[in-house]
Amino acid sequence: MWYHDVPNDGCLNFVDENDEVLLAGFGRKGKAKGDIPGVRFKVVKVSGVGLLALWKEKKEKPRS
Secondary structure, X not given: OOEEEOOOOOHHHXXXXXXXXXXXXXXXXXXXXXXXXOEEEEEEEEOOEEHHHHHOOOOOOOOO
């Protein structure tokens, strides 16, 4: 099982159970990043909208 990192405090609230997410490589050559063991990817987009834009309230997540 792989674990994913969600940047910024509160960004996890924008990700629902069946949302499509875009992941980016995190760390070096498949290894864990720093002191976060097991985390190899970070969430970049949720339902086609950038996670940072959702967090800054510049865009809204589309209704499915």
